[in-house]
Amino acid sequence: MTQNIKILSFAAALLLVSCHNNEKMLDSLADYNNSKEKKGYHFGDQLELPKEVTDNAESITITLDDKETSSLTIDPKFFTLGDNKVVFTIKTKGREVLNQDATINVFTKNSEQNIPYNIVADYPHDPKNFVEGFLIEGNTIYESDGLLNTSQLIKYTLGSSTPEIIKKQPADIFSEGCAIVGDKIYQLTYRNKIGFIYDKKTLNEISKFPLANAIGEGWGLTYDGKNLVATDGSKNLYFLDVNDPSKVVKTVAVAGNTQTYDQLNEVEYHSGFIYANVWQKPIVLKINPVTGEAVGVFDFKDIVKENNKGSDDVLNGIAFKGDNMLVTGKNWSKIYEVQIK
Structure with a gap:
């Protein structure tokens, strides 16, 4: 009985750690996206996601309407000028799937x-x-x-x-x-x-x-x-x-x-x-x-x-x-x- 309690306690601790890590990943991604939303991107730029995300992610995909990409390049074949309402899908190394909505603004390089x-x-x-x-x-x-x-x-x-x-x-x-x-x-x-x-x-x-x-x-x-x-x-x-x-x-x-x-x-x-x-x-x-x-x-x-x-x-x-x-x-x-x- 004591052994089962120890196992359950250990599993609960792992779950808490995992939840904390997942929350930290999503918070850091949200902070990054919010900081970039006003400044925006130009075609050809790279999404330089936080280490909390990239170090703990097995894969990252971006969904826009009915399209999906694993590239972190602002590609005109995928994104349009202006606001792009996307969903980040992160598959963690712990095999959990996390989703987060974001707006990726793409602006022109030259001023009007x-x-x-x-x-x-x-x-x-x-x-x-x-x-x-x-x-x-x-x-x-x-x-x-x-x-x-x-x-x-x-x-x-x-x-x-x-x-x-x-x-x-x-x-x-x-x-x-x-x-x-x-x-x-x-x-x-x-x-x-x-x-x-x-x-x-x-x-x-x-x-x-x-x-x-x-x-x-x-x-x-x-x-x-x-x-x-x-x-x-x-x-x-x-x-x-x-x-x-x-x-x-x-x-x-x-x-x-x-x-x-x-x-x-x-x-x-x-x-x-x-x-x-x-x-x-x-x-x-x-x-x-x-x-x-x-x-x-x-x-x-x-x-x-x-x-x-x-x-x-x-x-x-x-x-x-x-x-x-x-x-x-x-x-x-x-x-x-x-x-x-």
Whole structure:
């Protein structure tokens, strides 16, 4: 009986030691991850995990969505720019399995450049319009306005706030971003999970398409000459097959040198770059669409302050008139023409 008690006591002591070691490993891993989260990593960097982890681990794997790796290199084939929600799985030398959630932020090596500009003109805009999509072709504005019961697609001449054509949409439709492709206009909806295709000349509806499951919500939309490019309020640009907009061709995540840019909203393609505003922020990003790197930023806080009379009156309209940018927002009374220096 005494011998059994000794054995049980020894086993209990081993268990306590093991639990203590496991707790120490997880604490040290958490401290390491927390210390790196703000600073982040760049592609090619190594995860230099604490000795408490590496000395006591038989194997370490990282899971991201449905992918898994045992490499501790920040590899662009595995990680994306911005925040990566991962799970570390540690198999200890005592054959126990430990799991810990973490965020691995991957930033760009180069800082975003502040892009200077001059406001060279302004034009009237109907302040009743809750702008979601904003385009110009020639001197004609195509605008998608949101909210339930008031969503519409309209067409008017720059300089006039009176529409030439109004396409009212059903009360349950919340319209979002739009893009011109040839003689058609493609338009997203917020949570209706469908998109519309219209005749550009008449704004008559041609067809509908379901939004891809990968796109949580419809936000912004543009056309890069090959693919439609959509946003859903995340850090991602979704490149869609223009002949089958329900199909995602590729996804590119966006980040800068020190931060992830999520809540990407209205987007515009111009001269090889994607321009995107960030919801509730007075900025427009210039993005490399191949890498997702935010290479530049426009600071529009002064014109936002002039037009922001409520929490919803945010910057949300980008279009290009030649090489000048047109900027407007939800319920703004003006459209600004900006000359980029």
